[in-house]
Amino acid sequence: xQQEERREEYAYVLxxxxxxxxxxxxxxxxxxxxxEEWFTLLEVTPKPGVTxxxxxxxxxxxxxxxKVSLIKARxxxxxxxxxxxxxxxxxxxxxxxxxxxxxxxxFNNAGPLNIRQHSLELLPGIGKKHLEAILKARxxxxxxxxxxxxxxxxxxxxxxxxxxxxxxxxxxxxERFYMFTxxxxxxxxxx
Numbered sequence: 001x002q003q004e005e006r007r008e009e010y011a012y013v014l015x016x017x018x019x020x021x022x023x024x025x026x027x028x029x030x031x032x033x034x035x036e037e038w039f040t041l042l043e044v045t046p047k048p049g050v051t052x053x054x055x056x057x058x059x060x061x062x063x064x065x066x067k068v069s070l071i072k073a074r075x076x077x078x079x080x081x082x083x084x085x086x087x088x089x090x091x092x093x094x095x096x097x098x099x100x101x102x103x104x105x106x107f108n109n110a111g112p113l114n115i116r117q118h119s120l121e122l123l124p125g126i127g128k129k130h131l132e133a134i135l136k137a138r139x140x141x142x143x144x145x146x147x148x149x150x151x152x153x154x155x156x157x158x159x160x161x162x163x164x165x166x167x168x169x170x171x172x173x174x175e176r177f178y179m180f181t182x183x184x185x186x187x188x189x190x191x
Contacts, residue, residue: 008035009061011042012091014084016052021081031068032075032084033060034091036099039167039181041080045070054087055094076184077171088171092164100146103163106179107134107149108142113177122179123162124169130156 011033019027031052033042044060046052047069058067080088096103110119120126120134130153137143137152146159156162163180170181 006037007061008037008040008042009059010036010057011040011060012036012094013052013054013056013058014041014087014091015081016046016054017081018051030072032080033058034088034095035060036095039092039095039171041075041077041171041184043072043075043079044068045072054083055091074184077173089164089168092167093160096160096163103159104143104145104149106163107159108138110179119177119179122166122175122177124165125157125162 013031014034015032017030020030029046029050031044031046033044034040035042036057042060046067047065050067052058052067059065060068060071077085107120112118113122118131118135120131121128126134133153133156134149137149143149143152149159150156167180169175170178170183173184175183
C-alpha cells in the first residue's frame with residue numbers, strides 16, 4: 001500500500017512580488033511562502049488581482065484556495081529573495097509560537113538518534129549537561145510550555161530561539177539529520 005505524501009495546508013508569505021522577479025521575462029505576480037507543518041519553501045502564483053501581505057497566513061491545501069492559484073515549485077533556501085530571507089526567522093518564530101504545544105512536545109518526546117547522540121542535541125546550544133537536565137526534568141513531569149522549560153532547565157537558552165536556529169540550519173540544507181523539515185530533494189515534476 002502506497003502512503004500518500006503529506007502536504008502543507010497553510011503557509012506564511014515571505015515575499016510577494018506583484019510584477020514577478022526582476023530578472024524574469026514574464027511579468028506575472030509571484031509569492032514565496034514557508035509551510036506551517038514542514039517548513040517547506042514554496043513559490044506560488046497568486047490568483048488574479050490578489051495581493052498578499054508579508055507574514056500573512058494563506059491556505060494552500062487541496063480544497064478551493066482563496067489567494068493562491070498555483071503552487072509552482074518547491075524551492076531551496078538559496079532560491080529565496082533577499083526579502084524572503086530577511087523575513088524567514090520571523091515567520092518561523094510565528095509558526096512556533098502559534099503551535100507551542102507541538103514544539104514543547106519535541107522536548108517531551110524526543111528520543112536518541114543512536115547510542116552516542118540524542119536528537120535534542122541537534123538543537124544548537126544543547127550539550128550533554130543540558131540534555132541530562134531536560135531528560136531529568138521531563139521524567140519528573142512533562143513540560144507544559146516554553147516558560148515551563150525555561151523555569152525547570154537552568155541556563156538553557158530560550159527554547160523558541162533554539163528551535164528557530166535549528167530550522168534555519170535545516171532549510172539551508174547542510175544537516176545530516178532533520179528534526180523539523182523535509183529535506184529538499186530535486187525531482188522532476190510539480191510539488
